[in-house]
Amino acid sequence: MNAASPVPNPLRVGLIGYGLAGSVFHAPLIAATDGLVLDTVVTSSPERRRQARAEHGEELRTAASAGELFARAGELDLVVVASPNRTHVELATRALEAGLAVVVDKPLAAGAAEAEALAGLAERRGLLLSVFNNRRWDSDFLTLRGLLAEDALGEVWRFESRFERWRPNLKGGWRESGDPAELGGLLYDLGSHVVDQALNLFGPAVSVHAESDARRAGSEADDDTFIALHHASGTRSHLWVSSTAAALGPRFRVLGSRAAYVKYGLDPQEDALRAGARPTPGEPWGAEAESAWGTLGAADDVRPVPSRNGDYPAYYAAVAAALREGGEPPVTAREAAEALRVLEAARTSAAEGRTVRLG
DSSP: OOOOEEESSSSSEEEESSSSIIIIIIHHHHHSSEEEEEEEEOOOOOHHHHHHHHHHHHTTTTEHHHHHHHTGGGGGEEEOOSOOGGGGHHHHHHHHTTTTTEEEEEOOOHHHHHHHHHHHHHHHHOOOOOEEOOOGGOOOHHHHHHHHTTTOOSEEEEEEEEEOBBOSSOOOOGOOOOOOOGGGGGGTTTHHHHHHHHHHHOOOEEEEEEEOOOSSSSSSOEEEEEEEEEEETTTTTEEEESSSSSSOSSSSSEEEEEOEEEOOOOOOOOHHHHOOOOOOOTTTOOOGGGOEEEOOOOEEEEEEEOOOOOOOOOHHHHHHHHHHHHHSSSSBBBHHHHHHHHHHHHHHHHHTSOEEEEE
């Protein structure tokens, strides 16, 4: 249930969309964050409105359209856009123009230019605009960042990242649509995560090469995509996203001048949220089983590395702090624009069979 926040005068949040993103990720994390209170959920589905009240209390307000929400913008402090990708820019723009801070589920937009325009609008109005790149708070990513901070790998020559699944049959819906306006396919879905992580770890890319295919029968959108980045730092990132991997590769294989870090398996937080588990302040969250830990070393001289706990709650805690105290949000719209620049280049590279240079 959406218990009252212990922080006096909590920030009131309106959530647009109560599908997978809204119900599994955003609503539970908002409800678990001190200083935030889930005020309203927007969904056109009567069934989902009932579900939202069942999960977060009968006092939760619901609305059938974003227009209903924006009509009482003065009663809110933050709007979270967790609706289908094609609506992100329009709804974020309306929220900013209504004077509201905004969090948008990834991808922020179809391209870097739209993302930059939204960033400019937020800056002119002095409003927070952030993108929910939650995979920066995955257990494996936090563990790798710690190893890099300790210089445990030496100079990183190659970063391999895989977000693979075995889903040989289509599920249907807009995520598998071939309509470019829907922004479906894995390049923009899972590709948003692996590209954001690579840029966050190793800095801007100077060139992009990609291969993208629709492998499954009847598939209209890419379901098997590879992206190669050459970073200005010298590191090369090889990134795979796939729904057609009958055998899963390592989530991370990071090769350095001193050692390598190899990690299998996905962070446990999504599965926990899907199963109904909820983060509670002061209680353990995001811990991996010892059997899932990665290894560090070279050749046969390797040792297990305890995984740091995943921490999706840290995202909304940082959003609340930014709203109350000022400063940058945990993921900025400008950072999202840089990732979108790479994704656009990857789409061009795959379509034209060439490496794309970034200025």
